Amino acid sequence: MPLAGPIGSLPLPSFLEKRLFSTTPPVRSLTINNINPHVKEAKYAVRGELAIKSEQYKAQIARGEGKDLPFDSVIAANIGNPQQLDQKPLTFFRQVTSLLENPALLECQDLLEQNAGYQSDVFERARRLLKDVKSVGAYSQSQGAPGIRQSVADFIERRDGYPADKELIYLCAGASAGVNSLMNVICASPNTGVLVPIPQYPLYTATLALLNAKVVPYYLDEGTAWGTDLGGMREALAKAKKEGIDVRAVVVINPGNPTGASLKAEDIRGVLEMAAEERLVVLADEVYQTNVFEGEFFSFKKGLRDLQKSEGNAGGKYDNVELASLHSISKGMVGECGHRGGYYEMVGFDPEVVAQIYKFVSIMLCPPVIGQALVDCMVAPPKTGEPSYPLYEKEYNHIFTSLRQRANALYTAFQKMEGVTCNSPAGSMYLFPSIHLPAKAIAKAKEEGRGADEYYCLRLLEATGICIVPGSGFGQREGTLHFRTTFLAPGTEWVGRITEFHQKFMEEFR
């Protein structure tokens, strides 16, 4: 917990020391009992207690005070943060942003080409982007720079075979910021409900908690590799409606987080059919669209346009479908989390509603412009025949292959672990195995006031320095236990730490 502690090793003036370490609690305006209750309710386990504890271990080791710990490094497998581990940024992307940061380097083209591996297309891209934004230190339009939004529209058209309108594409500070904007507009009262898959990325439940709206859970089917159960989704909706909840939107994470599963085209059509019949906004979180190992990615936008096309002229049931699909520079082979970039495309929204979303995003001025530029690189990477293409392709494929190898290594290890079952790696950056723990372990966890999955993850962290997230942080069926781990950390040594811990843990509570 980021509590107010002593101020480093500074000598404190006595009046301050007395205040900071006073034992009488001061009277304050804000206390844990009177702040916004919805902030208190929001949960975000990906960066919760375990993550904070792992940061403390890391700092302890960095200070050289870790010799009593039973491990010598901390593995942050709790969060999809590739560049904090060993993933290198894509060279083309960062060469471009280096020029955007210091346009004086545009004058050193020959020098950088001869000595630093820059190619001519890097300079062309930087010049085009600078023409669009003028300076990466200037606010852009609230919804993002127009030229970059056009690049996104072109990308969507190439991907789906249907045109896209740059005026309905909003750049954002990562997909999380996009979800936040959309949810702020959707959630009108405590009675507003949003269908959310379980398990889910906790951004959704946290945002709905903050907005005092209702999560309407629908369960993914672990038995069919975390498939989307359309019948179950409709039942969840019917039940919520019966309870008087004003359900307005359905969240679909495709490929799934934490599950990795890709929706089949027929399931996408099924979700859109339900959305059309029940008048629901579809929020398609498609940030893992390139992290696909099994099956293939099929976008909600394409699904919708296909359905509209098959209906022929206007007046059909799919006319009314509102779809917002989100993408991000943080995932895929790009992995530029720290730059906070992404976009969402809105299809079928009422223009008056779009204008309100515009106003909402204006209040925070604009998404980070360097992050916008990286969106441009992501949606329009070097093409075959262009000078930067060979290296880009090599790096991209290396990252893809290495992610798949790591996923498989981890999967193989999980298959050998007692009481652990795991679907084969299908996509995203995560595995989400189910764990069956001995009754004594569950009882011990209860004794300590923790869920059994949380207890297991805490013990793993304390024993191995590996930070993973309990299934309860994402939601899981009553009576089941899971954890989520990324497969981003390099090497296999850490996988061995997990299997060794697991065996000991199972022995301890047998």
Added chain:
Amino acid sequence: MPLAGPIGSLPLPSFLEKRLFSTTPPVRSLTINNINPHVKEAKYAVRGELAIKSEQYKAQIARGEGKDLPFDSVIAANIGNPQQLDQKPLTFFRQVTSLLENPALLECQDLLEQNAGYQSDVFERARRLLKDVKSVGAYSQSQGAPGIRQSVADFIERRDGYPADKELIYLCAGASAGVNSLMNVICASPNTGVLVPIPQYPLYTATLALLNAKVVPYYLDEGTAWGTDLGGMREALAKAKKEGIDVRAVVVINPGNPTGASLKAEDIRGVLEMAAEERLVVLADEVYQTNVFEGEFFSFKKGLRDLQKSEGNAGGKYDNVELASLHSISKGMVGECGHRGGYYEMVGFDPEVVAQIYKFVSIMLCPPVIGQALVDCMVAPPKTGEPSYPLYEKEYNHIFTSLRQRANALYTAFQKMEGVTCNSPAGSMYLFPSIHLPAKAIAKAKEEGRGADEYYCLRLLEATGICIVPGSGFGQREGTLHFRTTFLAPGTEWVGRITEFHQKFMEEFR
């Protein structure tokens, strides 16, 4: 308005064309009448109708279709966005960020020193920052990278003469994001109130509207160069309390936006005294702390520590004061708006409340890391004797002097304009003159369903291409009219456009 229009000049498939231009309105989930009412209520004039219209003019001119317009360029004087006009970024800052974006350039030190003006301290800074964040593409800690927070703590200590704790310094995506986080925690119910100066930067009223909390206005005194009237502030508070409002915080913008006025040390102590007696959180928006032409900047943090020191041991009335002070890379001589960086320091907050703020910021993962690096450059710029210092000092002073010159040129023009009165430029990036318009102009505005100041600004935009913001966007005393203009645009030609328009406008309605 960013409405869904035809998709550029793309040939549309007929099923799409029929849908996009269908005259029967589709049935949708979201309409202007059922979305979050608090989003609808929020107002943000800095990027409102006039700003959108000015962007349209700009695009029209860029397309070569502007020959029928009575102006040949658009001047965005509505927003403090220095690098969109002609302010150059500080060289040291951008040299550092270019290395952070492409660390391969660290291997080209000799080359860049000999050919691109890089100095050795640029490389040292980049290396230190990379050690702290590993990669600018990795998520940092939710509250920002620890080394950068330590730089901020050191800066605050040098500035104020009192230590600061890096654990209570949170980096954020511009001060706006910081205000948003703090307000989310403070606003617990529709009955929560926050004291806000009038005129104010509309972020405050917009955020309170979104959170469904109450603005408790206190008026700045135009007659004393927009001074802070402590008596008036206490009256506003007393009135709100009498109405049953749970007033929890007071916003102070120092130096003021839109007014430019700096609070005197005695007024700061007065605000803190009220906060102590009435248990209010002080939100000190100090983003213009280096944009000071008259008087000098005195921080709330120093004010508070001075008072605590003068009280001696703990147990005094200032023990309980909660202060959050905000700073930003967007303003000052830095002007890196597009990078979205800033910080806030929390003093005196309950640790449990800080933990909730930590959780809240975690949901959005972390502030942009390049923006964090620029915070480091801002709080620890090159020092006397360091190789980058001479250029840094020259650039910094040039920007400062040139802002003051522009402010004075504009002020001189306003003094000559009929019916316009303006306080002398004191700081920030704005002038906020009062305008006295003829009764006929006021009647005409009313006829068009607009406030008189809004009508004036719209007519100015249509006639000259200059975009300014009506005083109603910031709040003004009943019966008075103002506008806010930045003094960032280069040259004096545009000032001439304003005076010419003004004269004609006054003639037209005389």
